[in-house]
């Protein structure tokens with residue numbers, strides 16, 4: 001099988017993401033850049049718990065299928081990010097519960113806890129783009145370009161996109177975002193969470209060398 005190692009790596013992360021509820025059924029999609037002009041991406045309409053290594057789609061960065069099953073309908077967003085942001089090596093797009101919750105509200109998420117800070121909070125909400133259309137790529141690329149430290153963007157009424165140099169980074173950012181948003185939601189239910197102060201942010205940056 002061609003591209004076996006990258007497909008196995010992607011499927012391993014799909015299984016993990018499915019287990020922790022970041023993706024479910026066939027909603028959400030994950031990809032890795034491979035070589036100069038290709039990406040491996042989860043296929044369209046295959047349930048994650050039934051996905052096999054050979055099902056993983058290999059596409060070029062224009063979205064044309066090279067090998068495997070028909071790629072995710074949201075491939076245009078992934079390929080637009082790879083074409084425009086050369087440092088991005090992997091993308092994790094989730095329809096996870098708390099990402100959708102805050103994506104519906106449409107308000108920027110402050111750095112209210114360390115998980116959100118790790119994602120590059122404040123986390124903006126990209127304007128509505130119908131899934132599967134090129135607009136999803138345009139709105140996310142524009143935001144990531146203007147915010148080089150940002151790892152996560154919410155997609156209005158849809159979910160989130162997490163990026164990373166490697167697949168582990170993108171996956172961990174999607175998970176950080178979901179935990180950060182869930183706990184932020186819990187705090188909103190019982191009180192008024194305060195964002196990390198500028199002094200606290202400086203302390204964290206000094207401690208972690210950022």
Ligand SMILES: [Zn+2]
Pocket residue numbers: 028074093094095131158159
């Ligand atoms: Zn989606």
